[in-house]
Amino acid sequence: MCGDCMFQWLKKRHNPDKLKNLPQLIANLKTSGDFLHFKSEKTGTAFYIYYFKTLVNEKELSEKVIEPMGKHKVASLADVKENVPIPGIIITDDLSVVCEKVMVGYLIIRFSEVSDECALIPSPTDISRKVAQPEVEFTVVGSKEAFVESLDKNVHLIRKRLPVHELKAYELTIGKLTHTKVVVLYLEGITNQENVNTVKERLNSIHVDQVVDNSIIMQYITDDKNSPFPQLVDTERPDRAASGLCEGKVVILSEGSPQALLGPTTFVEFFSAFEDYFVNWIVASTARLIRIFAVLFSILVTPLYVATLTYHYELIPSDLLSTLVSSRQQIPLPPILEAIFLELSIELLREAGARLPTKVGQTIGIVGGIVIGTASVEAGLTSNVLLIIVALAALASFTTPVYRMGNTIRLIRFPFLLFAHLWGLLGVVLCFSFLLIHLLRLKSLGRPFLEPIYPLRVKDLKDALIRLPLNFQTKRPIQLQTEDTVRFEKDKNDFHE
């Protein structure tokens, strides 16, 4: 479907009037330094081989193509298809096909320098890296495999975990220049077809020149592009992707990206680490509650500090009053400037740490954290109470398992700070209402983002803020509107009788 439109477009670009036939195309390709071509007469009949040496596995070329051809005395294109032990050989005279295939590691073989007909033998070289350990979503227990930059390997990693024929992969190519292969994975009979169609439609409507990474695709297909909140989960763990598929989610993979996108998703899913499923439900639930608390703490604590110290001195307990007031006694700045100063320096540290090479980054962290913090307190620019609060808030924001969400959490603290300064607690409440309204309006692939909290779906709470034991997880989330809602029968698992 899209392949066709791509070819039409190709024809437009690579086949201007002068590239009317194969010899012309080859003449054009020869202008690239890494395009090799030679004539061989090993078989008795002369034949010509053309390929990009940077795309083709040259060892395979000599062992599996040239040798057999010499052995079997190949004399025609049909003979090539018969005797070369590589599957997927194409014999064609369609210029667009030739052009497309030669760019992805196919050899062109032909027997006449003037004919348009040629054989295309796939022999791509694979220099992508090996499957490695997950770095962002590392878990102590559980699989240590992570997605890599090769799409085929990534699909393999998922197929290995779900060896069923229901696992369907819809392929398409996006990007006029990058020709990025994108695969939509879903389980037929489980995943809601509407969700799959939404993804397909949105992917097909992307018309851009380049797709560098899955994140770009995510930005194009996300429901609300003006929201700071990510509306699709991205993961580097094949097991998380596979488990998402089993739940009835749609997975999007793309060539060159070690990250899978999962959707539809919910707000609370961003605070569930995959490790939550590997540990006991009590431990997992505690961890989740701590993370939710950490998020609220991280967003609200500095604004609350500013609001209370600026407007609501009555709220400070008498025992705390002396600590707070004496720590602020020599500080010339109002609480808001003090807070912004510290929050910005923490952001600076984080940004500097993220941009610098690892070893330098660590030094920056220590220098920044200890030296700047202590110095600013001693210089009387910030109070040490606030320093502790800001540091804790920053720490709390890093507990969010999904990196993108962590960034958002750190960002939305600033409007809260502003509102806290303008109107005190009322402002904080106001800002929180705005945030809540925004979240309520958000959708993930057309499904409510704040589910199961709103709309309240009690059954989905089994795996939201807390994670109930696995034998409670017998139904797929209502959020996903799956075609088959039952995961397994609870009774059959009960051996404690």
Add this chain to the structure above:
Amino acid sequence: MKLRILLCVCMLILSGCVENSIVDDIQMVTVIGYEKTDDGKLKGIAVAPQFQANGNVENSVFVETAQISKEIRSQFNTESPKPLVSGKLQLAIYSKKIAEEDGIMELTDTLQRDPSIGSRTFLAVSNSDPEAMLRTNFGNVDTGHYIHSILEHNSKYGMLPETNLHNFFYYYFSEGNDPFLPLIDLEEDKVKITGLVLLKKDKMVSELPADDLFTFKILYENFSSNDSYTTDLGGGDHASIYNIASKRDIDLKKIKKNKITINGKVLGVIKEYTGEELNTKVKEKIEKDMEEEVEKKGREMIEKFQEEGIDPLGLGNAVRSVTRGKFDYDEWKQRYTDIDIKFNMEVVITESGVIE
């Protein structure tokens, strides 16, 4: 879109109208005291702690005299480097003279009308000069918080009934109750609770010494405290009973015949006993002695209340709650002095120490 821009503009402009009070740019009055000067003027004393950066607390004391209380508050600001705010007020102290002569309602009313003052602000009457008391340095603490803590822990765990702004106004305005306030005294460099001031409406009419607080609290409410009660067993022996729980029950069945019975029950543990052997017989004697002692004190107390025509125990309120139809408060006030109020005590000693 227009609406959004308008909203943003409004938000920015309106934010200028909000008055802020940054915590280190204000002076928080934590205790306020009132007394009467000899020429009949009102003297107000306010204490605001100054928290120093090194952790020390200095108390600034502001003293102003004026004809009316509202003037005093504005005068305080004229001698303060930072604006005085009252949101952290923890305690208001009245001199005994004011409580006796003028009543405290006028002064208390301003506290209640200020929305930033919490209803858990304590009220107290001072036997000694409030200015002297508030000028005393109680160590490296905020004076208001210091005196407030004394009253707070005593009403939470000790023998003092709760006496905050809310209680005062409830008893003042409700029918069948009369308010009471703790009486405090400055003893050298300490503040001590020396009893209870009983008010009729807002004027002091009588006071109870600190020794009677235990009995008063038994009569007044159910409670459990950490305080102990020492009873004289005769023959030089004393027993100290540590109170676990006390229960009060007002029997109003015979109210038509003008009879009220108050039953008090105390569960206690013997903490200290100066005699030789503590056997069942001695325990029974201790129980009986204590019962008699408390009953006697209680009866005297009730008699005194009736004589003065005050009702700090809230008996009127209790009667009102069992009266069908309209409760005639004026009629009750006349009836109150003649009612036969009985008081029975029961003391149960549940433990007598671990030595046994």
